[in-house]
Amino acid sequence: MANKWxxxxxxxxxxxxxxxxxxxxxxxEMTKLGLPVPQGFTVTTEACTQYYxxxxxxxxxxxxxxxxxxxxxEEIAGKKFxxxxxxxxxxxxxxxxxxxxxxxxxxxxxGLNEEVVEILSTKSGNPRWAWDCxxxxxxxxxxxxxxxxxxxxxxxxxxxxxxxxxxxxxxxxADDLKKLSEQFKAEYKSKLGEDFPTDPKAQLIGAxxxxxxxxxxxxANVYRRDNDIPxxxxxxxxxxxxxxxxxxxxxxxxxxxxxDPATGEKKLMGEFLMNAQGEDxxxxxxxxxxxxxxxxxxxEVYKEFVEICNTLExxxxxxxxxxxxxxxxxxxxxxxxxxxxxxxxxxxIACDLVAEGMITEEKAVSMIDPRNLDTxxxxxxxxxxxxxxxxxxxxxxxxxxxxxxxxxxTAEDAKNxxxxxxxxxxxxxxxxxxxxxxxxxxxxxxxxxxxxxxHAAVVARGMGKCCVSxxxxxxxxxxxxxxxLGGKEYHEGDIISFDGTTGKIYDGEIxxxxxxxVGEFGKIMEWADKYRTMKVRTNADTPExxxxxxxxxxxGIGLCRTEHMFxxxxxxxxxxxxxxxxxxxxxEAALAKLLPVQQxxxxxxxxxxxxHPVTIRFLDPPLHEFVPTSEEDIEKLAKAKSKTVEDxxxxxxxxxxxxxxxxxxxxxLTVTYPEIAKMQTAAIIRAAISVSKAHPxxxxxxxxxxxxxxxxxxxxFVKKIVVEVADKEIAESxxxxxxxxxxxxEIPRACLTADEIAKEAEFFCFGTNDLTQxxxxxxxxxxxxxxxxxxxxxxFESDPFVKVDQVGVGKLMEMAIKLGxxxxxxxxxxxxxxxxxxxxxxxxxxxxxxxxxxxxPFRVPIARLAAAQAAINSK
Ligand code: PEP
Ligand code: MG
Numbered sequence: 001m002a003n004k005w006x007x008x009x010x011x012x013x014x015x016x017x018x019x020x021x022x023x024x025x026x027x028x029e030m031t032k033l034g035l036p037v038p039q040g041f042t043v044t045t046e047a048c049t050q051y052y053x054x055x056x057x058x059x060x061x062x063x064x065x066x067x068x069x070x071x072x073x074e075e076i077a078g079k080k081f082x083x084x085x086x087x088x089x090x091x092x093x094x095x096x097x098x099x100x101x102x103x104x105x106x107x108x109x110x111g112l113n114e115e116v117v118e119i120l121s122t123k124s125g126n127p128r129w130a131w132d133c134x135x136x137x138x139x140x141x142x143x144x145x146x147x148x149x150x151x152x153x154x155x156x157x158x159x160x161x162x163x164x165x166x167x168x169x170x171x172x173x174a175d176d177l178k179k180l181s182e183q184f185k186a187e188y189k190s191k192l193g194e195d196f197p198t199d200p201k202a203q204l205i206g207a208x209x210x211x212x213x214x215x216x217x218x219x220a221n222v223y224r225r226d227n228d229i230p231x232x233x234x235x236x237x238x239x240x241x242x243x244x245x246x247x248x249x250x251x252x253x254x255x256x257x258x259x260d261p262a263t264g265e266k267k268l269m270g271e272f273l274m275n276a277q278g279e280d281x282x283x284x285x286x287x288x289x290x291x292x293x294x295x296x297x298x299x300e301v302y303k304e305f306v307e308i309c310n311t312l313e314x315x316x317x318x319x320x321x322x323x324x325x326x327x328x329x330x331x332x333x334x335x336x337x338x339x340x341x342x343x344x345x346x347x348x349i350a351c352d353l354v355a356e357g358m359i360t361e362e363k364a365v366s367m368i369d370p371r372n373l374d375t376x377x378x379x380x381x382x383x384x385x386x387x388x389x390x391x392x393x394x395x396x397x398x399x400x401x402x403x404x405x406x407x408x409x410t411a412e413d414a415k416n417x418x419x420x421x422x423x424x425x426x427x428x429x430x431x432x433x434x435x436x437x438x439x440x441x442x443x444x445x446x447x448x449x450x451x452x453x454x455h456a457a458v459v460a461r462g463m464g465k466c467c468v469s470x471x472x473x474x475x476x477x478x479x480x481x482x483x484x485l486g487g488k489e490y491h492e493g494d495i496i497s498f499d500g501t502t503g504k505i506y507d508g509e510i511x512x513x514x515x516x517x518v519g520e521f522g523k524i525m526e527w528a529d530k531y532r533t534m535k536v537r538t539n540a541d542t543p544e545x546x547x548x549x550x551x552x553x554x555x556g557i558g559l560c561r562t563e564h565m566f567x568x569x570x571x572x573x574x575x576x577x578x579x580x581x582x583x584x585x586x587x588e589a590a591l592a593k594l595l596p597v598q599q600x601x602x603x604x605x606x607x608x609x610x611x612h613p614v615t616i617r618f619l620d621p622p623l624h625e626f627v628p629t630s631e632e633d634i635e636k637l638a639k640a641k642s643k644t645v646e647d648x649x650x651x652x653x654x655x656x657x658x659x660x661x662x663x664x665x666x667x668x669l670t671v672t673y674p675e676i677a678k679m680q681t682a683a684i685i686r687a688a689i690s691v692s693k694a695h696p697x698x699x700x701x702x703x704x705x706x707x708x709x710x711x712x713x714x715x716x717f718v719k720k721i722v723v724e725v726a727d728k729e730i731a732e733s734x735x736x737x738x739x740x741x742x743x744x745x746e747i748p749r750a751c752l753t754a755d756e757i758a759k760e761a762e763f764f765c766f767g768t769n770d771l772t773q774x775x776x777x778x779x780x781x782x783x784x785x786x787x788x789x790x791x792x793x794x795x796f797e798s799d800p801f802v803k804v805d806q807v808g809v810g811k812l813m814e815m816a817i818k819l820g821x822x823x824x825x826x827x828x829x830x831x832x833x834x835x836x837x838x839x840x841x842x843x844x845x846x847x848x849x850x851x852x853x854x855x856x857p858f859r860v861p862i863a864r865l866a867a868a869q870a871a872i873n874s875k
Contacts, residue, residue, distance in 0.1 A: 005047040006065040008072060009040055009240075014316075019044050021236030023095030026336050033315065035308055035333050039076045040090065040240030041069040043208060045097065048234030051212045058209065066208065069239075070201065077241050081200035087116045088200075089133070089242040091334075092207040094214060096235040099337060100223055103235060104144045104214035107207050108277055109137035109242060113198040117181075121174070129247050131177035136277060138184040138196060141203065145210040148191045156183050170275060204239065211237040221791065226397075226502075228840055231797055243332035245325040246277045250298075252326045253278050256291050258309050259319040261341040264348030268292075268309060270322075278323065278334075301331050312336050317358045318367065319349050343372040347520035361527045362872045368524060370839040370865040374400040374501055376521060377552075377858050378464065379512040381499060389506050392486030393473045396450075396784055396799075397503035398457035400858075401466030402512045403444020404497035407490055409481040411438020418442065425496060427483065429476050430781070431456040433625055436567050439463065446498055446505065448474045448483075451784040452801040453769040453834050459564070461834070462545060464858040466500035470784030525553060525861060528868035534845065535852035536863045537613070539832055541565060543604035549857035553864050556613035557605065558765060558854020559705070559832035562680060563621050565601050566594070572626065576637050579623050580651045584675065586641075591679040598680065602687030611698030615765065615832075615854075616684050617705040617744065618677050618718075622665040624655040661770075661779060666708020666744075670718045677718060681725040689733045702739040705765060710747035712756035719760055746770035746833070751812035755819035758827055764820055765854070766813055768833025768841075772800050775809050801834065804841040814848050830854055839866035846870035 012020050012028030020028060024042035031037050047062050058066075074080045079088035089111040094103050112120075112134045121130035142148040160176055160183075161167065172180070185196045197203050214220060215235045224231060245253030254272025259265060271288035273280050274297070295302040305324060308331075312320045321339030325332045341349065350364035359367075378401030405423035408414045411434065414426045418441035426442040428435065430449040439445055439459060444466035447456045451470060460467030475484040481492045488507065490496060497510040537558035538549035542565075546557060566575045571594065578590035605614060628634045628648075638648045657663035670677040681704065688702045704722055709715045719741045730737050743750070743757060746767030750757060754764070773780045780801055790796040804810055820827050830852040835841035837855030842863050845853050847870070855863050 002061055003046070004065070005044055005050070005062045006069045007042050007044065008069065008076075009037060009042070012042065017097055018233075019046060019236070021045055021095035021097055021238075022099055022337055023093060023335055024236045024238050027238060027240070029315075030312075030333055030336060033311065035311070036331055038241040038243045038332050038334070039073065040238060041073060042095070043237040043239070045234040045236045048212045048215060048236065049232065051209075052216070052234075056209075056213070058205065058212075063205070066205070067201070070204070073239070073241065079241075081111050081204075082113070082116060084115075084119060087111060087119060089116075090204070091238075091240050091242055092204065092211065093238045093240070094211040094235050095238050096215070096229070097233050098227070098229050099340070100220060100227075100229065100235075103217070103220045104211050106278060107137070107140045107144060107210075108279075109133040110141070110203050110207055111200040112137045113200070115198075116200075124247070126248060127174035128177065129244070131174050131181060132172075132246055133244070133277075135177050135181045135184055138181060138188065140279075141207070142184070142188050142191075142196075144214075145206045146188070146192055148188060152187050152191070153184055156180060156187065169280075208237050208239075211235060225791060225798055228798070228803070231794065240334070243325040243327045243330075243334070244277075245273075245327065246275055247328055249275055250326075250328045251275060253280070253324065254288070254291065254294075255321070255323050256305075256309065257319060257321050257339050258313040259339075259341075259345070259349055259352075261319070261321070261339050261345055264319075264341065264345035264352065266352060268306065272324075278325070298326065298329060301326055301329060304331050308333060314358075317353065317363075319345075343368075343375045344518060346372060347376075347518065347524050351520045351523050362531055365524065365527050365531060365865065365868050366872055368865060370862040370869070373521075373861050373865065374858075376515060376517055377861065378402070378466065378501075378515050380501075380515075381497070382511040382513055385510050386499075386506075389508075389510060391504035392488075392507050393471055393505045394503050395446075395471035395473070395505065396452055396457070396469045397499070397501055398450075398452060398454075398469040399445075399460035399465060399467035400501040401444070401464070401515075402497070402499045402501070402510070403442075403466040404509050404512055405443045405495065406493050407496055408438075408442070408492060409478055411435035411441075413492070414438035414441045425498070427474075427476075427490075427496070428456075429478055430454065431459065433563060433567055433621070434629075436564055439465065444468075444498060444500065446471060446474075446496070448472060448476050449784070450781050451787075452799055453772075453780040454784075455781075458769075458834060458856075460500070461837075461856040461859065462539060462541065464548070464856070466498065468498045468500055468503050468505060471505065472785060521861075525864060528865045529553070530868075531871050532864065532867040533871045534842075534850060534867040535830075536860055536867060537615075537830065537832075537852050537854035538857050538860055539836075539854050540605070540857060543601075543608045545857050546605050546608040549860055550608065550610075550612075552857055552860040554612075554857065554860045556615075556852070556854075557609060558615055558830050558836070558852060560605060560614065560616045562598070562617060562619055563625075565598065566626065571597055573636070573640065575626055576628060576633075577640055578676075579626055579655070580637060580641055580643070580648055582651075587673065588675055591675055595679050595683050598683035599687045599690075602684055603691050606687060606691040606698075606700060607695075611695065611700065613701070613703060615703040615705050615742075615763075616680075617707055618667070618680050619669055620666050620707040622655075622657060622660040622663050623669070624652070624657065624660065627652045627655060661773065661781075667706050667714055667718050668708065670706070670721065671714065674721045677721055678725050681722045682729055685726045685729040685737070685739065686733075688737055688739070689729070689735060692735060692737060700737065702737075703763060704739060704741050705744060705763075706741070706761075707744045707767070708746060708770070709743045709757060709761075710749040710753075712753060712759065715743055715757050716760050744770075744832075745813075745816050746774070748775050748812055751816040751819075753819075754816040755823040758820040758823035761820075761827070762824075763827060764816065764829045766816070766829070766831040766833060766850075768804055768809060768813075768831060768835045769801065771812065771833065772805065772809050772835075775805070775812060776800060803838055804833075804835040804844055806844050810844060810848070817848055817850075828852075837863050839863075839869075842866035843870040843873070846874065 256270025270291035538554035742763030837859030
């Protein structure tokens with residue numbers, strides 16, 4: 001049998017969302033419920049994908065089914081396309097599985113032509129209405145099907161109104177509208193060089209193709225990427241008999257929500273316009289009336305509408321967003337869907353629905369989009385103000401939140417000016433560990449280079465600070481403290497704003513609103529914790545971050561990056577002395593200065609975690625990241641080491657690497673300089689001993705993690721050094737302390753040989769930042785430059801540094817788990833790459849059986865919720 005590409009509304013239902021799209025499935029469901037729905041048919045999402053497979057063509061089979069359904073609809077309606085007696089007019093709307101702004105939305109009144117409009121005009125005795133429909137149709141069709149652009153038509157309307165000395169569209173007479181239709185058609189012809197189509201069937205095919213085309217327009221592609229919607233889904237097209245809201249003062253149209261989408265409050269919200277068609281309400285040409293006023297204008301219709309709202313909410317067991325039209329006192333439902341809502345409203349609605357006995361706790365947990373929680377945890381722009389502003393650029397939304405402040409170009413300036421009470425934003429080519437304190441002082445960070453796992457992105461996320469990275473539109477001159485963007489020059493002190501949730505950058509100031517964690521947040525999180533099976537830890541390098549993460553529900557530290565600790569205060573001096581020593585004794589002397597400092601840091605972290613597990617990783621980055629860059633610092637170091645400035649410069653040069661990410665870093669540092677790992681082991685074990693003495697009830701068990709292992713012998717070499725020091729420290733302390741030595745799994749070879757590594761490694765933690773980098777061979781700092789082209793070419797749908805590549809990287813992870821567990825069944829395995837805070841990646845981690853995910857503190861609630869959803873979905 002041939003494929004079925006087209007369904008009448010009465011042939012479908014809500015379960016067919018994948019095939020009919022959200023709008024089509026719900027129109028079918030409302031039909032099934034016996035609600036007043038103008039009838040029609042849906043061309044399926046599969047027909048859309050087929051259209052693309054066929055080289056953007058509607059093939060014969062699909063075409064003939066569309067025409068067959070036009071016939072069926074004509075029968076149901078008792079009207080015919082282009083008929084002299086009873087002409088059929090339809091609306092054409094897109095409808096993907098998930099609602100998607102950015103795609104073609106609606107064409108109304110399709111089926112009109114010069115002849116049909118005259119018939120409607122005479123038969124209805126309402127020529128104004130007939131001509132109004134026609135001019136709207138030409139306008140919408142030209143705009144969305146032929147992409148002529150709305151503004152040409154709007155200016156013709158404005159010109160007409162000015163000539164007549166009127167301000168409102170409703171004041172235009174039938175004659176005016178007729179004249180406008182003529183002008184519109186002339187405009188169409190002048191722009192496209194052909195006449196406006198008169199055959200309704202040709203109009204319909206044009207409109208269906210436009211909907212299919214709009215699935216692939218740039219706005220839709222961006223929206224899909226931001227919202228995890230696969231390109232392969234395609235969109236459906238709904239063709240529906242028109243109900244006319246513009247037939248006079250007994251007609252109207254409106255939209256309504258069963259609960260307040262901003263606050264979640266249970267009350268009917270909405271607005272309508274009398275004598276108008278759909279887009280008038282949204283377009284704001286006239287000020288709509290509040291839905292309550294419908295009660296006075298048409299009490300019967302209002303009563304029926306309220307009943308339908310209740311039916312729909314009870315049926316879908318969620319807040320509904322509906323569109324309706326009243327045609328001469330008769331109510332029609334044009335759409336219903338689960339309404340979009342703020343994060344605040346989402347939590348309240350979910351909790352209220354549970355309290356009302358409408359849904360279970362599990363359902364409530366599943367209803368919340370984890371990504372929405374960001375807006376509850378970070379500042380946001382004032383919604384009213386930001387709507388009035390055009391972004392000057394868009395780059396990677398690297399860390400959520402909104403920032404507005406005076407530009408500074410160096411970390412030092414950020415620190416000083418923030419201390420003087422200014423709100424500053426740090427704009428840099430890229431950031432490095434040296435910039436940490438400046439990043440802390442700034443309200444936001446904007447970088448020219450770098451991807452989603454670049455230093456700026458990772459560190460900002462850890463701090464819960466807004467960051468937009470990889471803005472290659474910026475022409476930067478850091479030395480002279482000036483950059484160009486959007487045709488303007490920006491100097492220190494100029495104000496700029498950016499949004500780390502959308503990646504948009506704005507000129508000037510936009511007020512921000514502080515985050516507020518509200519009552520229902522706790523309830524949803526409590527339920528999430530009840531249903532999830534995977535633990536959630538955090539990536540935290542400081543006691544403050546660790547405390548914040550605990551507040552947000554972290555159950556341990558999955559990754560403490562020790563390198564960041566070396567930049568505070570004057571620790572960097574001792575660290576530089578270590579790097580620039582040419583003897584073991586010299587290095588040991590410098591490390592001896594660092595040991596007590598590290599020990600103190602670790603003690604504070606253990607205290608903040610109150611006995612929950614803490615994984616501390618040995619120094620990972622290449623040493624050149626720590627060397628001084630300014631002449632002043634180089635001179636200082638030369639003095640401290642009793643060397644010449646030239647000697648120090650020569651050492652710095654010798655540390656230069658062509659490919660530092662694959663260079664002298666990670667466990668390779670311990671192979672060459674075992675004394676660094678020795679010092680860090682002593683600091684960790686001593687800290688655990690001292691905190692254990694104060695809190696024996698916490699039963700601390702340090703987890704020492706070796707980075708960048710690719711070979712079991714490499715791991716074994718480092719472990720031996722670590723165990724020797726740890727055992728000696730424990731023996732000397734006289735207390736009994738257990739500890740574990742494990743490894744990051746972040747090199748493809750480690751996955752391939754995980755059974756060998758697991759013989760000695762007591763735990764694994766996937767470093768999917770490096771694992772992604774090395775599996776694809778994409779630099780995590782530079783991939784942002786070319787990924788856009790990959791999206792445009794449909795090679796990638798998402799950034800593999802954000803959303804774990806389940807096919808390739810995921811396969812390596814599964815292999816590592818299988819091999820690791822076979823060699824050591826009790827091994828515990830987690831993830832601490834940035835993917836640990838991405839909802840779809842968290843779901844994958846659940847599926848492959850990880851014990852925990854670890855993410856930056858502010859993403860802990862997101863991971864808790866995503867882990868719960870994964871557990872609920874897999875039941
Ligand atoms: C990783 O590579 O995924 C990781 C967590 O380590 P880092 O980001 O510090 O390289
Ligand atoms: Mg790594």
